[in-house]
Structure formats: structure tokens, C-alpha cells
Amino acid sequence: MTNTIHVERAIKRITQADLAAAVGVSRQTINALEAAKYVPSVVLAMKIARYFEKPVDAIFELTPED
Amino acid sequence: MKTKLLLPNYFKTIGWVIFVPCFILTLLGLIFSESEWLVLFNFFDSKHVFSQWTTFKSLKPDIFDSNDFAGEILMTLTALGFFCVAFSRLQMEDEWIEKVRLESLLWGFYLHIGFFIVATWAGYSLGFYIWLAWNMLVAPVAFLVRFHWVVYMKPYFEQKRLAA
Numbered sequence: 001m002t003n004t005i006h007v008e009r010a011i012k013r014i015t016q017a018d019l020a021a022a023v024g025v026s027r028q029t030i031n032a033l034e035a036a037k038y039v040p041s042v043v044l045a046m047k048i049a050r051y052f053e054k055p056v057d058a059i060f061e062l063t064p065e066d
Numbered sequence: 067m068k069t070k071l072l073l074p075n076y077f078k079t080i081g082w083v084i085f086v087p088c089f090i091l092t093l094l095g096l097i098f099s100e101s102e103w104l105v106l107f108n109f110f111d112s113k114h115v116f117s118q119w120t121t122f123k124s125l126k127p128d129i130f131d132s133n134d135f136a137g138e139i140l141m142t143l144t145a146l147g148f149f150c151v152a153f154s155r156l157q158m159e160d161e162w163i164e165k166v167r168l169e170s171l172l173w174g175f176y177l178h179i180g181f182f183i184v185a186t187w188a189g190y191s192l193g194f195y196i197w198l199a200w201n202m203l204v205a206p207v208a209f210l211v212r213f214h215w216v217v218y219m220k221p222y223f224e225q226k227r228l229a230a
Binding site for chain 2: 020024027028029031032033035040041044
């Protein structure tokens with residue numbers, strides 16, 4: 001699964017730590033998500049999408065391996 | 067990890083304070099067990115500096131006369147220190163941390179089993195038991211190293227690499 005969290009963060013001009021605090025996870029978790037090393041739970045994906053005011057599939061996209 | 071099985075976060079600091087010195091003393095005791103110059107701090111030897119305070123006389127001298135418990139105390143503190151460090155919550159405990167914690171436990175266990183199998187085939191007699199004694203430390207150390215590497219060190223180096 002890929003995601004555009006890095007892009008969305010750049011648009012909003014917020015740091016990983018800001019996003020982490022807003023959705024209630026650690027900064028390392030956002031780092032792992034952006035590096036596509038971790039697939040979030042549905043709850044976390046929805047929290048991130050809600051924070052950026054976009055639908056979940058506008059931020060997270062399935063890859064052929066999924 | 068959203069479980070009641072983890073200790074509160076402040077146990078981590080307590081754990082490091084207990085674990086680091088006790089682990090170093092355990093290692094020194096095992097490595098230099100035959101050494102003359104380290105005998106003062108080798109708590110697995112009865113000639114160490116705290117010997118007179120940690121030796122208990124038996125009430126039944128016909129079974130055994132006395133025993134020095136410094137080694138037992140040291141190993142217990144090392145295990146308790148490890149327990150506090152490994153199984154206390156981080157300040158922000160979330161789903162990724164939970165995943166890393168479980169993966170690191172698997173790493174520790176796999177290495178432990180691996181060393182045990184190697185010991186079974188490569189060692190015999192006293193050497194086998196010495197290897198098993200060392201193997202006792204493999205699972206906790208592998209867990210701690212892997213967990214802290216992934217949670218703290220790896221993101222730090224990645225950030226540094228991206229910033230450069």
C-alpha cells in the first residue's frame with residue numbers, strides 16, 4: 001500500500017510530529033507510514049484521512065502486491 | 067501496545083538504572099570467571115567484595131554449611147531490570163510500536179532457539195552448559211537491541227540521511 005501523507009503534509013506545511021500529535025500516534029509511526037514500511041489499521045487510516053479532510057482512498061492506494 | 071500487561075512508562079527509567087550496571091557485572095563475571103584481578107567484582111565467586119554480607123549460614127549444616135547469594139541477587143536484578151526496560155510502555159504507545167515489539171520478541175526467540183540448536187551440535191560436556199548460560203542472555207539482548215534500533219535509531223539515521 002502506498003500513501004500520499006508526505007505530500008499532504010507538505011501542502012498543509014506541518015511536520016511529522018504535528019501530524020503524529022493530531023492523530024494520536026508516535027512520530028516514528030508517521031515516519032514508517034511515509035516510508036511505506038507499515039500499513040496502518042483502518043482506524044488510523046481514517047483518522048489521517050479525516051485530519052486532511054479527504055477520503056481514505058485519496059491518501060492510501062493499494063499496490064498490485066496487496 | 068494497548069494492553070494492560072505492560073508496566074507504566076516510568077518503569078523504563080528504573081529498569082535502565084538497574085539493568086545496565088547489573089548486566090555489565092553479569093558479563094564481567096561470566097567472561098573473567100577465572101581472573102584474579104577482577105575477583106573483587108565477580109559476584110559469581112565467593113571472594114568478592116560483598117561476600118560477608120551475602121553469605122548465609124545454613125541452619126542444617128549437615129546438608130550444606132553456607133552459601134553466597136550475591137550471584138543469585140545479581141542475576142535476579144538483571145532479569146528484573148530487563149523486564150522493566152522491555153515491558154514498560156513508551157510515552158506514546160501505538161499500533162506500530164506494538165508491531166515492532168512483537169516482531170522483536172520473535173527475533174529474540176528465534177536467535178535463542180538458533181543458539182540452542184548450535185549448542186546442541188557444537189558443544190558437549192561443560193562447554194554445552196557454558197553455552198546455555200550465555201544463551202540465557204541472547205533472547206533479552208536481541209529483543210532490546212532490535213526494538214530500540216527500529217524505534218529510535220533507524221528513524222534517526224533515516225532523517226539524518228534525508229537532511230544531508
